[in-house]
Each structure stands twice: as C-alpha cells, then as structure tokens.
Amino acid sequence: MRKETIAVHGGYEPDPTTGAVAVPIYQTVAYAFDSAEHGAALFNLEAQGYRYSRISNPTNAVLERRVADLEGGVDALSVGSGQAALTYALLNVAQAGRNIVSVPQLYGTTHTLLAHLLPQWGINARFAASDQPEDVEAAIDGDTRAVFCESVGNPAGNIADLVPLAEAAHRHGVPLIVDNTVATPVLLRPIDHGADIVVHSLTKFMGGHGTTMGGIVVDGGRFAWAEHGERFPQFNQPDASYHGLVYSEHFGRTAYAARLRSVYLRTTGAVLSPLSAFLLLQGIESVFVRVERHVQNARRVAEFLRNDTRVEWVNYAGFADNPYYPLVQRYLGGQACSLLTFGVRGGYAGGTRFYDALSLVKRLVNLGDAKSLACHPASTTHRQMPPDVQRNAGVTPEMIRLSVGIEHVDDILADLDQALDAAVSPMFSSERSRHVA
Numbered sequence: 110m111r112k113e114t115i116a117v118h119g120g121y122e123p124d125p126t127t128g129a130v131a132v133p134i135y136q137t138v139a140y141a142f143d144s145a146e147h148g149a150a151l152f153n154l155e156a157q158g159y160r161y162s163r164i165s166n167p168t169n170a171v172l173e174r175r176v177a178d179l180e181g182g183v184d185a186l187s188v189g190s191g192q193a194a195l196t197y198a199l200l201n202v203a204q205a206g207r208n209i210v211s212v213p214q215l216y217g218t219t220h221t222l223l224a225h226l227l228p229q230w231g232i233n234a235r236f237a238a239s240d241q242p243e244d245v246e247a248a249i250d251g252d253t254r255a256v257f258c259e260s261v262g263n264p265a266g267n268i269a270d271l272v273p274l275a276e277a278a279h280r281h282g283v284p285l286i287v288d289n290t291v292a293t294p295v296l297l298r299p300i301d302h303g304a305d306i307v308v309h310s311l312t313k314f315m316g317g318h319g320t321t322m323g324g325i326v327v328d329g330g331r332f333a334w335a336e337h338g339e340r341f342p343q344f345n346q347p348d349a350s351y352h353g354l355v356y357s358e359h360f361g362r363t364a365y366a367a368r369l370r371s372v373y374l375r376t377t378g379a380v381l382s383p384l385s386a387f388l389l390l391q392g393i394e395s396v397f398v399r400v401e402r403h404v405q406n407a408r409r410v411a412e413f414l415r416n417d418t419r420v421e422w423v424n425y426a427g428f429a430d431n432p433y434y435p436l437v438q439r440y441l442g443g444q445a446c447s448l449l450t451f452g453v454r455g456g457y458a459g460g461t462r463f464y465d466a467l468s469l470v471k472r473l474v475n476l477g478d479a480k481s482l483a484c485h486p487a488s489t490t491h492r493q494m495p496p497d498v499q500r501n502a503g504v505t506p507e508m509i510r511l512s513v514g515i516e517h518v519d520d521i522l523a524d525l526d527q528a529l530d531a532a533v534s535p536m537f538s539s540e541r542s543r544h545v546a
C-alpha cells in the first residue's frame with residue numbers, strides 16, 4: 110500500500126466476528142485468559158495477545174501499526190501525549206550518568222525536559238552550538254547515548270539535515286531520534302534518511318482537529334543494539350524485572366519498542382485511552398489531504414505577508430532566500446510546512462495589537478489543527494524569560510507564530526489584513542473594538 114492508503118486502512122481489516130468497518134473502541138481494562146497456562150504464556154511474552162490495557166489494547170494496536178507503517182518503522186508504542194512519548198524515547202536509551210546530544214532549537218517543553226528534568230535523574234543534555242551536523246558531532250562524547258532533533262523545529266522552523274546527522278550519530282555508535290511532529294510522514298519520513306527512532310505529538314497534524322492529546326514512538330528497527338552491548342546494557346543484559354529476558358535476543362529488530370512497552374509503559378503508565386486512539390485514527394485517515402491544503406494555504410499566506418509593508422519580516426522556509434530552502438528541496442519534496450513566523454511592525458505593542466484584532470484566526474498555543482491558529486510567544490509561551498533570553502530562544506517581541514489552517518485562503522488573508530490594519534493604527538483598533546462591542 111502507498112502512504113495515502115496506509116493512512117486510511119493501515120493496521121486494520123474488518124473485525125472477523127462483527128464485520129465492523131470502523132476500528133472498534135475496545136473500552137476494556139482486561140482480557141480473559143483461556144487457562145492458567147495461557148495466562149502464563151502471555152506474561153512470559155511467549156504468546157501474542159492482550160492482558161491489561163496499561164500494557165496494550167487492540168484499538169491502540171491499530172494506531173501503532175498504522176503510524177509504524179506510515180513512518181516505515183517496524184513497531185510503535187502509543188502514549189498519552191507527545192511529551193510522554195519524548196520522555197520514554199529518551200529514557201529508553203540513556204541511563205544515569207549518560208547524556209543526550211541535541212540541536213539547540215527545540216519545542217519549549219522538550220527543552221525543559223532535556224535541560225531541567227532529565228538532569229535530576231542523572232541524564233544530561235548537551236546542546237550543540239547550532240543545528241549544523243559538525244556542531245552536533247562536536248558535542249558527542251563517550252557518554253552520549255543518542256542524538257536528538259526535530260525534523261522541522263517548532264517554532265524556529267529550522268530543518269534538520271538528517272543524513273549527515275544520522276551518519277554522525279552512527280559513527281559514535283548511537284541512534285538518531287527525531288521528533289517528526291511538524292513535518293508529519295506526509296512531507297518527510299526520517300527513517301528513510303537514516304533516523305533510528307521517530308517520535309510524534311499526535312495532538313497536532315496527525316489528529317488534526319485539536320480534539321485529542323496523544324503521542325507515539327516509532328521504532329525504525331535498524332539500530333543494532335546487540336552490536337553495542339557495552340553502550341546499551343539495557344538491551345543486551347538480562348532484565349531482572351522480566352525474569353532475565355534479554356531484549357535484543359528475544360525481540361530482535363523490535364527490541365527498542367518492546368522495552369519501551371514492558372519497562373516504561375508497564376511501570377509508569379502514560380497510557381493513551383482507546384477512545385483517544387480511535388479519534389486519532391479518524392484524523393490520520395485525512396492527514397494527506399489536510400496537510401496538502403495546509404501547505405498550499407501557508408505559501409499564499411507567506412507571500413501575502415512578505416509583500417506587505419506592515420510586516421517587518423517573514424520566516425518561511427519555502428522562500429528561495431531562506432537558509433533552509435535547500436533542505437526543503439532535499440527532505441520535504443519542496444513543500445515547506447504550514448508553521449511560519451513573522452514580525453509585525455511596532456514591536457511588542459504592534460504584535461499584541463495584531464494578535465488582539467484576529468478574529469477567524471484563533472489565539473492559542475496549539476498547532477496543526479484544521480483551524481488557523483496564532484501564538485504571540487513574547488506574551489505567552491516565553492513570557493517568563495527576560496528579553497535577552499527570549500532573543501536567544503529565537504523569540505522577538507513582535508513575533509507571531511501562525512499555524513495556517515485549511516479554511517478558504519481568502520478568508521484567512523482577509524482576517525490577517527484587518528488585524529494588520531489594527532496593528533499599525535491603534536486608532537483604527539480602538540474604533541473597531543468599539544464597533545464590535
């Protein structure tokens with residue numbers, strides 16, 4: 110099946126007992142054993158089947174198979190949010206005393222996870238000086254256990270040069286882990302370019318309607334854990350919590366995903382509800398047509414903003430003069446993502462006047478919804494940081510981040526146009542709000 114078809118059918122055949130064509134929501138905690146022997150075989154991971162929904166669930170299994178196939182992986186683990194997926198993906202490779210090497214441009218909460226939370230558990234983050242592969246490789250040391258990046262950075266919009274990043278990681282015997290939330294497998298499949306593990310916030314474009322939180326870790330199945338026994342004892346030595354099971358021997362190519370499930374999901378329990386898995390599957394069925402429209406609309410919006418004197422700058426990787434333009438051609442098939450940032454004239458005041466005047470475009474901190482969404486980082490997500498720290502994080506006072514939706518593009522442009530009027534003319538803005546009131 111081609112990717113578009115996998116998105117609709119992957120991982121599911123009509124239910125053999127009922128013929129149900131839609132994926133059933135298996136809203137059950139537990140599953141009956143045929144006998145004590147059958148239960149024992151399930152608990153020994155010798156028989157395939159279900160025991161308890163903290164570990165696995167048939168609805169979630171369809172989602173896992175579908176996303177694994179979409180990304181070209183061998184297996185996947187679904188969890189309750191993108192952050193849970195990232196936490197599990199990193200804990201699975203790095204134990205206390207080890208480190209993760211990361212590009213500096215990251216989603217804010219992921220930066221917090223790496224810079225502040227994982228160090229409390231003895232796992233350090235080494236942030237490279239830039240996202241250039243040479244800088245990333247220079248940050249790797251003997252304790253590094255993975256290289257991490259976002260394929261398309263949120264909100265910076267930088268694009269990872271995956272092939273040399275994967276080569277650098279592999280030269281040092283560690284996997285490349287990629288957050289593919291913003292790009293989605295519609296535009297980019299990191300495993301095709303050498304990545305070993307792919308992580309998603311399914312909350313965004315994959316679910317696509319702003320209704321459901323979810324995350325997933327996809328195992329590419331190519332990293333040879335068994336060849337790096339000393340670096341990764343957790344995959345190659347007997348696990349005392351599983352009566353001496355050795356993951357790389359028992360599971361082979363799916364060792365990474367199997368350990369995610371039987372260690373982290375089983376003991377810390379960030380499960381995805383089967384109802385959420387169902388809703389996310391509904392979203393994934395249309396992800397190809399939605400992302401196509403998102404991308405088309407974003408190009409029109411970026412061109413409109415760039416040609417407007419009320420706008421100071423536009424950061425959109427689809428412009429030929431953007432430094433990441435060559436990587437858009439190489440990795441995204443020439444299709445820049447629908448997440449873009451721009452600066453309204455008038456600094457912080459101009460930015461907030463624009464933001465307050467938006468009407469169709471919603472003010473919030475989400476992305477990848479069918480609806481157009483805007484965020485003003487200086488007043489919300491980054492407001493705790495002093496201005497110079499904001500600037501280092503790529504946030505300027507006037508900056509607006511837009512997630513361009515799938516509405517008719519003329520309606521999006523009309524809303525941006527009237528909000529820009531309000532931004533450059535405070536008088537207009539107050540008159541307009543009186544009018545609206």
Ligand SMILES: *Cc1c(COP(=O)(O)O)cnc(C)c1O
Nearest residue numbers: 190191192216263290310312323
């Ligand atoms: C939103 C987001 C996350 C976190 O996902 P949640 O589902 O909100 O936990 C992680 N990475 C990126 C790039 C995101 O945009």
